[in-house]
Amino acid sequence: MKISLSKRTLKDGRISLSIEYYRGSEINKEGKRRHLKSFENLETYLFSNPKTPAEKKQNKEGLEFAENILSIRKAEYVQGKFDLKNTTKAKSTFLNYFAEKTKEKQEQDSSNNYGNWFSTLQHLKKIIPKNTIFDEVDEDFIKKVRHYFDNVARTKSDLPLSQNSKYSYFNKFKAALRSAFDEGYLSINYSSKIKSFEQAESQREYLTFDELQSLAKAECKYDVLKRAFLFSCLSGLRWSDINTLVWNEVRDEGEISKINYRQEKTEGVEYLYISAQARELLGERQDQTDRVFRGLKYGMTYNTEIIRWCNRAGVPKHITFHSARHTNAVLLLENGADIYTVSKRLGHREIRTTAIYAKIVDKKMKEAAEMIPTLQINL
Structure with a gap:
C-alpha cells in the first residue's frame, strides 16, 4: 500500500x-x-x-x-x-473521545454530572487542538490543561473559575484519561501522575424541619416532582438514583421497606431502609421494570418549579433538588443519628464527606452563641 x-x-x-x-x-x-x-x-x-x-x-x-x-x-x-x-485507538482524537463520554453522561440523565462534563468539554476545546490524538498525550499535555484551568479559564461572566469549578472540571478531564487507559487508548495511566485541585468547602443549602413541613403542605405544580423531592428529603437518595429507580429495586418485607440499588455516581451497591412515610410517597407497586417516579425529568421547567414551590411555602432559600439530600443528612444528625450511620445511608465513601454536615448541626456551637449574658443596650 x-x-x-x-x-x-x-x-x-x-x-x-x-x-x-x-x-x-x-x-x-x-x-x-x-x-x-x-x-x-x-x-x-x-x-x-x-x-x-x-x-x-x-x-x-x-x-x-x-x-x-x-x-x-x-x-x-x-x-x-x-x-x-x-x-487504532491511539490515533483517535482526544476531544472526540471526551465528547463521546459526555454524550454517555447525557444518556444516563445524571443532571449535574452531565452538565459538568459538558462544561468541561467546552473549556477543553479552547486549549486542546481538535486534531490532538492519544499518541500526543503525555505529562506535559496534562500539565498544560491543568495550567489552563488554574490560570486562564474564565466563566461566561468573564471571571476566573472558582476553586470548586477547577476541582470539578479537572477531575472530569482526569476521569476521561483514566477511562482511556482502561479501554486501551493510552498505555500509561496519566490520571494518577498529576495532582488535582483541592476542593473548597462549599455552603450546603438545606431545609429545617419546619421549612420542610411548609413545603409538604404547599402546592407544587407537578405531583411527581413533589413526591420525588420529599422522598429524597426522607431517604437521602440522589436525583440520579431517584430518577432511575425501578420497582424491582423496592423491597417490601412485611412492615419494613428498603431500596436495593446501585449508586450511579459511585457504582457501589447499596441497601437503604426507608421509613413508612417515605414508602407511601412511592405509591402503589407497578411492573418490576417500571420507573417508580414515572414522568420525572431534569430540566429548567422542574428547576424553576422548585423555586416557585418554595416561594408558595414561604421558604426564602435558593433550594435545588440536591438540597433535599442535604436536608436528609442534617435532619438525621439533629435527631440523634451518629455520623457513621448517616455516612452509610448517604453512600459516602469517606467519613470526612459526611463530617461537613456535622459542622452544620454542632449543638455546642449553638449553645455557645447564647452563653454571653444579655446586654442592656441604649442606641
Whole structure:
C-alpha cells in the first residue's frame, strides 16, 4: 500500500490536506479499472498564494503538521499496526473521545454530572487542538490543561473559575484519561501522575424541619416532582438514583421497606431502609421494570418549579433538588443519628464527606452563641 500526502484545492482557493491510502486497483464487471483509495482528512488548510508573513507561517506550520502525520502513518503500516477499516485507538482524537463520554453522561440523565462534563468539554476545546490524538498525550499535555484551568479559564461572566469549578472540571478531564487507559487508548495511566485541585468547602443549602413541613403542605405544580423531592428529603437518595429507580429495586418485607440499588455516581451497591412515610410517597407497586417516579425529568421547567414551590411555602432559600439530600443528612444528625450511620445511608465513601454536615448541626456551637449574658443596650 502506498501512503502519501494529498492536496485538494477548495472553491474558496484554500488547499485542503489529507492522507491518501492507495491499495492498488482492480477491474470491475464492466471491464474498467478502479483505483482503490481512501483518505484521512487532516482538517488542515494552506493558502494557495500566501502573501503576508502570517499566511506564509501558517502554510509552513500546516505542511509540517501534515508531513509529521504522514510519517506516523507510514511507520504504523510498516509495524503492522495500521487497519484501514479500524483506525487504532491511539490515533483517535482526544476531544472526540471526551465528547463521546459526555454524550454517555447525557444518556444516563445524571443532571449535574452531565452538565459538568459538558462544561468541561467546552473549556477543553479552547486549549486542546481538535486534531490532538492519544499518541500526543503525555505529562506535559496534562500539565498544560491543568495550567489552563488554574490560570486562564474564565466563566461566561468573564471571571476566573472558582476553586470548586477547577476541582470539578479537572477531575472530569482526569476521569476521561483514566477511562482511556482502561479501554486501551493510552498505555500509561496519566490520571494518577498529576495532582488535582483541592476542593473548597462549599455552603450546603438545606431545609429545617419546619421549612420542610411548609413545603409538604404547599402546592407544587407537578405531583411527581413533589413526591420525588420529599422522598429524597426522607431517604437521602440522589436525583440520579431517584430518577432511575425501578420497582424491582423496592423491597417490601412485611412492615419494613428498603431500596436495593446501585449508586450511579459511585457504582457501589447499596441497601437503604426507608421509613413508612417515605414508602407511601412511592405509591402503589407497578411492573418490576417500571420507573417508580414515572414522568420525572431534569430540566429548567422542574428547576424553576422548585423555586416557585418554595416561594408558595414561604421558604426564602435558593433550594435545588440536591438540597433535599442535604436536608436528609442534617435532619438525621439533629435527631440523634451518629455520623457513621448517616455516612452509610448517604453512600459516602469517606467519613470526612459526611463530617461537613456535622459542622452544620454542632449543638455546642449553638449553645455557645447564647452563653454571653444579655446586654442592656441604649442606641
